[in-house]
Amino acid sequence: MVFIPQRPNASDPPIRVNLYSDTQTRPSAAMKQAMMAAEVGDEQHGDDPSVHALCDRMAALLGKPAAMFLPTGTMCNQIAILTHCRHGDEVLAHRSSHIITSEGGAPGALAGVMVTGLDGARGQFDVDTLQAAFRARSRHAPPQTLLEVEQTTNFGGGAVWPLDKLDAVLDAAHANGMKTHMDGARLMNAVVAAGVPAHEMVAGCDSVWLDFTKGLGAPLGAVLAGSEEFIEAAWRWKQRLGGAMRQAGICAAACSYALDHNVLRLADDHANARALARGLAQLEGITVEEPETNLVFFDTAGTGLPAERLAEQARAHGLMFSVMGEHRGRACTHLDVDAAGIETAIDIFRSVLARQGEPARTNK
Numbered sequence: 460m461v462f463i464p465q466r467p468n469a470s471d472p473p474i475r476v477n478l479y480s481d482t483q484t485r486p487s488a489a490m491k492q493a494m495m496a497a498e499v500g501d502e503q504h505g506d507d508p509s510v511h512a513l514c515d516r517m518a519a520l521l522g523k524p525a526a527m528f529l530p531t532g533t534m535c536n537q538i539a540i541l542t543h544c545r546h547g548d549e550v551l552a553h554r555s556s557h558i559i560t561s562e563g564g565a566p567g568a569l570a571g572v573m574v575t576g577l578d579g580a581r582g583q584f585d586v587d588t589l590q591a592a593f594r595a596r597s598r599h600a601p602p603q604t605l606l607e608v609e610q611t612t613n614f615g616g617g618a619v620w621p622l623d624k625l626d627a628v629l630d631a632a633h634a635n636g637m638k639t640h641m642d643g644a645r646l647m648n649a650v651v652a653a654g655v656p657a658h659e660m661v662a663g664c665d666s667v668w669l670d671f672t673k674g675l676g677a678p679l680g681a682v683l684a685g686s687e688e689f690i691e692a693a694w695r696w697k698q699r700l701g702g703a704m705r706q707a708g709i710c711a712a713a714c715s716y717a718l719d720h721n722v723l724r725l726a727d728d729h730a731n732a733r734a735l736a737r738g739l740a741q742l743e744g745i746t747v748e749e750p751e752t753n754l755v756f757f758d759t760a761g762t763g764l765p766a767e768r769l770a771e772q773a774r775a776h777g778l779m780f781s782v783m784g785e786h787r788g789r790a791c792t793h794l795d796v797d798a799a800g801i802e803t804a805i806d807i808f809r810s811v812l813a814r815q816g817e818p819a820r821t822n823k
């Protein structure tokens with residue numbers, strides 16, 4: 460069965476605090492001004508100045524020779540896999556990685572590769588685990604051509620790969636003759652949290668991308684970067700997949716605006732996530748994973764409520780968060796939620812959980 464997104468019911472109570480995802484931000488008035496003022500051209504023909512400006516900035520920021528503008532992060536991941544790999548190749552990635560769990564099987568459907576999932580806490584794995592997955596090169600074994608890492612890890616709780624641990628696995632992959640790709644959907648969250656410049660953090664990656672819709676406030680857009688040869692080959696896949704655009708500068712301008720105004724403030728989202736985690740930890744039955752960035756994962760098992768039930772009840776009070784497992788919830792901070800919104804969210808969680816006990820008492 461295919462899940463078709465449903466429109467909200469007119470009868471749903473208004474949303475007071477939306478912690479569902481950092482993708483749910485709305486472009487600000489100032490961002491829309493920047494979009495309206497953008498100089499544009501035909502991106503597919505290579506003459507959109509706003510797209511060029513964004514790609515040049517991103518190449519410099521990431522320390523890579525070339526970059527390309529794409530509509531979504533998923534397309535960045537898939538074009539990277541298509542460019543690095545051939546049919547029948549094997550990609551190594553964490554078991555919880557977005558390319559395995561959330562891209563509709565695209566690595567198999569499009570690139571014809573198999574992706575082997577590696578184990579490890581918080582969406583990360585160590586060199587020993589990686590090396591244990593290496594196969595002796597032979598006619599029998601699939602060619603292992605690509606290692607993929609996420610920074611920050613999404614289902615790993617928004618964790619940040621420490622630079623030494625990251626470089627160790629990237630080096631080991633290179634030593635094994637593989638290319639390395641970083642899913643940097645939330646790379647700038649990692650950069651801000653760790654205080655490591657982006658170009659240093661991704662120095663060991665042959666390709667890397669950043670999403671402008673994850674907490675950076677843009678309506679669409681992602682930039683994939685790598686060597687000149689990589690980006691040139693990637694352009695053929697961009698064309699084939701219908702990712703070559705026209706007056707895309709309108710959207711690139713929003714992304715450039717986000718680089719100017721919405722990166723350093725990610726530290727506020729991280730502070731709000733810590734405040735939310737502290738508040739949730741005080742609620743009986745809720746176990747919270749310590750947030751490193753803007754994602755707060757929590758376990759509802761101790762409340763006796765599946766995460767889905769808690770989400771429904773919270774929604775009835777105007778609070779949204781996402782459900783990531785039977786008892787696993789995820790609340791995500793972003794630029795449309797301030798410290799007061801976090802307090803409201805904690806109050807809603809508290810009153811929903813308090814009400815849990817009530818029917819049992821009145822039934823006695």
Ligand SMILES: *Cc1c(COP(=O)(O)O)cnc(C)c1O
Binds near residue numbers: 531609611613644681
């Ligand atoms: C959101 C996300 C993606 C996909 O990005 P889209 O822009 O939604 O296609 C890929 N990887 C990670 C880790 C993500 O969080």
